[in-house]
Amino acid sequence: MKKSLVLLFGLLLSLQFSFSQGSPDYKGGLKVKLDEDGKKYLRIISWAQVQGVYNFDASANSADVSFNLRRARILMFAQINPKFLILTHFGLNSLTGDTMSPTGKGEGSQLFFHDVWAQYSVGKDHVVGAGLHYFNGISRLNNQSTLNMMTLDNNRQSWATIGLSDQFARHLGIFAKGKFGKLQYRVSINDALTNSLDARDPNAETSAVYGGKRILGSADAGKTYSGYFDYQLLDEESNFLPYKVGSYLGGKKVFNVGAGFFFHPSGSVFNDNGNLVGEDVSIFAVDAFYDSPIGTDGSAITAYAVYQNNNYGTNYLNSAYGTGNMMYGHVGYVFAGDTAKTRYQPYVSFASNSYDAVNDNRNIFGLGINAYLSGHNSKLTLEYQNQDFGTSTSSLTLQAMIYL
Template structure:
């Protein structure tokens, strides 16, 4: 039959994957431009927005306790003309608020930028290589977390373990390989480290390390990073077509995975000895984790649980923002209350993380208590969360987030 371009909702090659992973009875595979009759040549488009209202009483006397934030505004597109190769483009902005807006939308915080642009090629059944600005990260499931279906209000911040230090918003430019051997899935990557990372400090004599190896000692010794993540799927098999890990299936699958991952950056950090001479220190991060998501009976109830232990070596006594040499434990659990899957569903949850740092005696402890209201699975939901963070001082924040994605 004559080829045509048909705008449609449904009949995507991966429609079952997206239906189950998002838990929506209305989504049915999303938006697709089909270039042939069987849908094997297509363009897939996803768009989403997350808008927040936050309350924080730990502010200056002249500051408002209530503020608004456009947490994410994104568009993601990927296309195939055959199963041998794929191109993906993902752009948007993050955390647009009164402090990052500009009068005519040209300020740094107002700008759209590319999150991902990569091409990938199938070299054998279930095995793919690719390159570009990509999100095939190592370390843990949460370092590969999708922002479409996070169970908690947002990802555990410390689990995006290199964001802004060696990458652009958790993405590196490099090459990757991904695939699976039965139930074992893998992703490995070799990437360039960013030159101008967030840690712009200069090393102090006999002081702590700073994360700036490529900037301070050059790309020959400190230019590359290596990362990998491996997880075994004991029950239902998760899709690894894209790198983004699902946060909660809402009982749409029965999943139990155990994973392990790493991140290595030779001479990624730098310290100055007693004479002021600079020396590179290897950065190494390792983690193990487990993920469980399952329906409970036939009445719509479901459980989601996740736990991880992570060892972080950013260099001697390293401490910058949320990151530091030491260790981290983190976990969360959520329960979907029984009810009609075609109506609004509720999922209370709790999360807890504790981060220890070699440089200080205090741990950073973070407790989150929240509830999701799913009006159409993850495609339309409200999240209310209270988060308390203790690190020297104690800070409590209450946030209401509305999210829609199509």
């Protein structure tokens, strides 16, 4: 055990010093100006997150330390006119020794489009668009950016439809977004995924399966509807792109309260004595986000809380998702210090998920610390996580990240 932990920390620390050389004067990143004043441009963002994971509960047939290319992404968007924008985002996720292939052609090695959409301004503060998009409903965390999360990763259950009605948390459809004063909104109508991660057939008369479009057809179960609305009580956040910031590190004073929904008519199917019955999938949430500097010495606090009601159908339970309720929250504190030097942010998170199908709750506790070498552009994260759901499992993960 000690040898494995030393190996984990040693390799990832060497990884940090080899490529985590972010600059304190990022100044908007990689931007190609297409005219002299920069109103016509192409913006490019690239990021990588590399993890070493120590599994306290490794079996006799698995290693206690493993490595994971958690994310490798490229995002590009361009405007040649303020009235319209096109965005393209591609990459891969969770490449491990088990998903790699000899020539890079295997399923786990493949790049794919995360987002591709076009949008048009229909007024000063309102936009409509279409494509494979991330203007999701439900909650802030269902719209979370992966560039600036405070915790090691997003709360998985907050990406409440990932692989069930969408492609990796993205739906294909139309959206509208904008604001009325301090109230921001995003709403969408989308096609549901046909072949989801839930490939089960509803042959048991005890629980529903999430396969309405596959089993009942697109006429009954083909569309999903979602929306999220948040009121900006203090500083106003940008809604230029859909990706919600995880922590501003004291750069803003933000206090938002929000509410959202997701609705998929006949999204699930229940076997009622041999008759296949469509059941509506409905998910609702309310949340609050607070991020603020404390004093003038560079210290800051970030806090978030959400309550979410999940209805995936009668007694639905599959992998991370199930019919029931979820409560989640996290809080972190950035220590005072020079913003041009390394800053530290310890944090704690907790999630409790209750399911109609079982008596046990899924409780997930996280304790971690971020070392910001150059803000979110270059950071290290160390997190211990324990999950208790029937049995208890624990892991310790060290992640090195950089984005430009």
